[in-house]
Amino acid sequence: MIKDKRHALIMSTLLKKGTVQVTELAEALGVSSVTVRKDLTELEKSNKLYRSHGRAILLNPFANNRSVNEKEKLAPEQKNNIGREAAKLICADDSICIGSGTTVHALARNIVPMHRLTVVSASLQVSEILAQNENIDIIQLGGQLRHSSLSVVGKYSGMILRDCSFSKFFIGVDGIDFDFGFSTTDLREAELNRLMMKAAQKTIVLADSSKFGRRGFAKIGDLEEIDLIITDSDISPKDVKRIHDLGIDLVIAQ
Structure with missing residues (x-):
């Protein structure tokens, strides 16, 4: 041949x-x-x-640390659909935590709170989006600014989280690998995400289908620690089955 x-x-x-x-x-x-x-x-x-x-x-399984402006251009429709589905999970008088990443930006743009909503955010852009709504009380975490993601990391962020409790933590990731776990490209961000998970009753991962089978440099946690994954309709049937086999709830945004 x-x-x-x-x-x-x-x-x-x-x-x-x-x-x-x-x-x-x-x-x-x-x-x-x-x-x-x-x-x-x-x-x-x-x-x-x-x-x-x-x-x-088919694809390089290792995620690169791209700038937030570059990531915003990737799969915008899928991310908006995911953000819309995630926003439906927010209840009246809720308290939630939001990590960093362009998929959680889409969540922020879809939030229309019933009564009051308390949000603790690691992302400057999430806080800026939500600041337009007077029914949302925003606690912006402080610390060292990551220029690529326009989010904060470091011990000062963790100090605030130790005194907080949330119903839900919405997290964006750079990779979901069934052997490695879910991950990001920055060790400091991974550590902060783990603290957010500890302070929350539920961890909800927002990830478009391109994130499956990929790994970031820094592991956040094992897949068994996730309560719910929200992704788009391009996810493979094989990945859907593996998620269900792990007992993780799955929402496919249409």
Whole structure:
């Protein structure tokens, strides 16, 4: 089989499965594992796939630390749908905590409080959005500013959280991996998120479907610590099944 045809079949397989083993490709293509590895090297150099531990992955599983302005342009419709579904969970006279990230910005834009609402926020942009509504009492966490996310991190934020209790913590993430857990790209942000989880009765992850199968540098927690995931309709049936198998509630925003 000529190289171009092998490459086409490899990419076709990845589009269907998301990941595939070298040995599986070698058998399907009728060539040696050495030939497959050479093909994968060429395809990786063309940024068409990512190689890891004897397998090929359609996307690089490691999330980059992009700026908030760049992230705002990614999947805006999906994020708005997710934010709208998340806002439905807020009750009258509720007290909630909101982390950082562009998906929680979409949540903030969809919040229309019934009576009073108390929000503790790590994100400057979330606080700015919510400040337009006089029925929302906002506690902005202080600390060191992360320029890429326009959110705060550090011990001063944690000092406030130790004296708080929330019904819900809404968190955006950079990756959800069924082996690694859920994660972000910054160690300080991961630590702050863990403190927010400890102060909340429920942890609700807002993540568009592109976050599944990816890992940020810093682990926030294991998937079993999540109460609910809200994502978009492009999530794969395989991921839906694994979420249900873990006993995590799932909302798919249409």
